[in-house]
Amino acid sequence: MLAAVEAAGAVAAxxxxxxxxxxxxxxxxxxxxxxxxxxxxxxSSRDLGIAIAEGADGATTVAASLxxxxxxxxxxxxxxxxxxxxxxxxxxxxxxxxxxESADLLELARTPMVVVSAGPKAILDVRATWERLDxxxxxxxxxxxxxxxxxxxxxSGIRLTASADDAGTIADIADAHxxxxxxxxxxxxxxxxxxxxxxADVIEPAVRSALAxxxxxxxxxxxxxPFLLDAVSSATKGQSxxxxxxxxxxxxxxxxxxxxxxxxxxxxxx
Numbered sequence: 001m002l003a004a005v006e007a008a009g010a011v012a013a014x015x016x017x018x019x020x021x022x023x024x025x026x027x028x029x030x031x032x033x034x035x036x037x038x039x040x041x042x043x044s045s046r047d048l049g050i051a052i053a054e055g056a057d058g059a060t061t062v063a064a065s066l067x068x069x070x071x072x073x074x075x076x077x078x079x080x081x082x083x084x085x086x087x088x089x090x091x092x093x094x095x096x097x098x099x100x101e102s103a104d105l106l107e108l109a110r111t112p113m114v115v116v117s118a119g120p121k122a123i124l125d126v127r128a129t130w131e132r133l134d135x136x137x138x139x140x141x142x143x144x145x146x147x148x149x150x151x152x153x154x155x156s157g158i159r160l161t162a163s164a165d166d167a168g169t170i171a172d173i174a175d176a177h178x179x180x181x182x183x184x185x186x187x188x189x190x191x192x193x194x195x196x197x198x199x200a201d202v203i204e205p206a207v208r209s210a211l212a213x214x215x216x217x218x219x220x221x222x223x224x225x226p227f228l229l230d231a232v233s234s235a236t237k238g239q240s241x242x243x244x245x246x247x248x249x250x251x252x253x254x255x256x257x258x259x260x261x262x263x264x265x266x267x268x269x270x
Contacts, residue, residue, distance in 0.1 A: 061102075206236050209231070
């Protein structure tokens with residue numbers, strides 16, 4: 001991701017909480033320590049103050065990354081997939097199951113940045129997430145696609161209302177949106193690269209199997225997403241991990257191109 005951003009002419013910086021400091025830009029040693037995942041907690045936006053006060057190391061979710069980056073004036077953010085409305089676990093009853101909704105959605109609704117992703121994670125209820133994005137007033141723009149991607153797969157069956165074929169057009173959309181004083185992010189979605197995309201009819205059984213396993217093991221709260229992603233990777237024999245890595249690099253490259261386009265427009269006064 002770092003190399004893709006820099007190759008496109010932008011400046012790359014990873015968000016994290018490092019030894020209790022909200023950080024934008026990890027050095028090589030810090031990055032390696034985080035990639036090793038030893039003693040690294042998952043930090044969402046609500047957890048930032050706690051992690052800082054406790055001097056912890058924290059890998060930031062989309063919500064927490066937006067909170068840190070926007071405070072320092074960053075305008076474009078790249079990630080893999082956004083969080084959203086979770087599916088109901090198999091066997092759950094109305095008395096025991098609360099339909100979980102990621103803090104990513106609310107943070108997207110109050111953070112005026114361009115966010116590039118491959119759509120909602122496939123482990124989620126993608127259609128319900130799409131409806132929440134609409135309710136929260138978050139514009140979604142497809143990059144060279146007219147269908148909402150479903151993270152591992154190119155399509156979800158959900159028709160997008162806006163699309164763009166180049167980074168400059170996305171920059172124009174963002175400029176117009178933010179020029180109205182809108183607080184919501186502009187969510188840009190693009191499918192995973194063709195050479196690593198997984199057909200929906202292949203990934204869906206893996207997701208259902210992961211959900212059943214999560215229900216059996218009584219996984220809940222913040223542990224659900226990483227559990228499901230690991231279970232899907234296992235069920236696809238690592239294929240989903242290859243997809244994840246491929247789309248991360250692709251999203252980083254597009255985000256950098258958008259950042260460059262925004263910067264050029266700003267310098268030219270348009």
